[in-house]
Amino acid sequence: MATEAPARYMQGIAVPESSVNPREFFLRTRRRTQLESSKAYAGLGQTDTFELKKTDILAGLFIRFDGSLVTVKGTGQVNTQARWPYDLIKQLKFTANGQSNIINCSGLKLKAREAMGKGDLTDRGVSQNYNGATVTQGTLSQACESWGVGSRATNVPDGTYDIDLSWFVPVAEDQIDLSGAIFAASSSTDLTVNIDWAPPTDVFTLSGTATATLTGTVQVVALRYSIPLGPDGQIVVPDLSVFHSLIQTRYTNLANGENELRLIGQGAGKTVLRAFSQLWNGAPAVPVVVNEDNFGKMAWRFGGNETPDEYPDAQVLRYINERMYCSDIGAVWGFHCHEFASENAFRDAVDLGTASEWRQVINVLPAVVLSNAAVETTVESIFTAGAGS
Incomplete structure (x- = not known):
């Protein structure tokens, strides 16, 4: 009696195991x-x-x-x-x-x-x-x-x-x-x-x-x-066993000095590719330019106090971002990004199954008079179907 080929579930959809052949797919x-x-x-x-x-x-x-x-x-x-x-x-x-x-x-x-x-x-x-x-x-x-x-x-x-x-x-x-x-x-x-x-x-x-x-x-x-x-x-x-996610979150509890913002969607099965942010300030709100006058130390942390990347001020991070993207993302719209995917994603991406309590560090200097301020952070990640979004 004939038996059905075993199925493989990708993104919640059943696909015959024998059909998964990346090399053949990209040829055809x-x-x-x-x-x-x-x-x-x-x-x-x-x-x-x-x-x-x-x-x-x-x-x-x-x-x-x-x-x-x-x-x-x-x-x-x-x-x-x-x-x-x-x-x-x-x-x-x-x-x-x-x-x-x-x-x-x-x-x-x-x-x-x-x-x-x-x-x-x-x-x-x-x-x-x-x-x-x-x-x-x-x-x-x-x-x-x-x-x-x-x-x-x-x-x-x-x-x-x-x-x-x-x-x-x-x-x-x-x-x-x-x-x-x-x-x-x-x-x-x-x-x-x-x-x-x-x-x-x-x-x-x-x-x-x-x-x-x-x-x-x-x-x-x-x-x-x-x-x-x-x-x-x-x-x-x-x-096609993974999903690609881009989720924006808004943080409003801000003060001058160092702010630690816990990023959402953490857990096993998720890998962070990049996290990019803007500080919106004033009424009507405008994005704050990324430079050494407005922001001090920029970093990201996990666990108790592990800090793999730490930039002495925002101008250094802005320089690195422009070098990566061929666009000065901090000038007009005030973006800064902790980047793990542009040069070697498989080596540098952050595994949230091992890097618990993933946090972003933004140091807002006194030159920025905060009023109705909010940081809008977007986290880009790859996750398996069971890990959630």
Whole structure:
């Protein structure tokens, strides 16, 4: 009597053990970049939901907003805040195969991670307007994008401005080995993207009878890889036993001096690839520039008081980050990153099964007068299906 081939569960989906053959898969697969969905933008403060097709192996998503901003000053003014334009996406949540919110972060964090994940992607020479000045480095912008109006712009003239923005959602940690890509060709697969758009008060400051009206179209373009058949006629897949996670957390209990922030999602089966942060301060909030005037010692710790990486001041960490990413991430948006994956992920990544009580150290100097301050930290990790998100 014939017996079924033993099954191997990857990301909660049963796949025949004999089908898992990474070498054969990469010889035979084909990349497919296709429009997944296109719909009218729901509007500021609203949510757009996208159900993704159950086919192939999903490795990434391109999100594009293409529209226009109409400003009318009336008896007041239209000003943009620092979260304009990339935090137009207040929160993007990607759910797959029972793992809720594998990716859960804002649009600006997605832009930062794209620069971190692609060291050859640079914003150098791309001109954008930030706080009334033309900036050509550190905006995380691409030349083909259009902000329409600058970030932190004041008294925006009446007009209609073209807006064209893009974000990349890294479903797989790496587009070469596809770690964290999702096996989507199953009736039990459930892939959902929810985009919570920022409310007007997050991106605009309006006075008097001033209005700012944003309309447009949202496109979701999927980056997939075909599932080939092997010589025996059976499907061939790579090892898809892990998920790739990008989770944002907000910390508000801050003071001048050394702050230790315990990062969420710790435990066996999880490995940290990078943790990157911004300090937002003031009302309306702006990101604090990363330099030696604003921040002292920067570090990360685990256990009782083990401190593997310690930078004497933030300027040193900013230099190291720019060297890695070909983008000065600390200048405009105030990012700094503890990086473990850009040069040798398998050697340097932090195993949270052994490094317990993982903590980030941020030393805020007295030059920064804290008011409504919050640190927004995004942790990127790889984890097995049983470890949770």
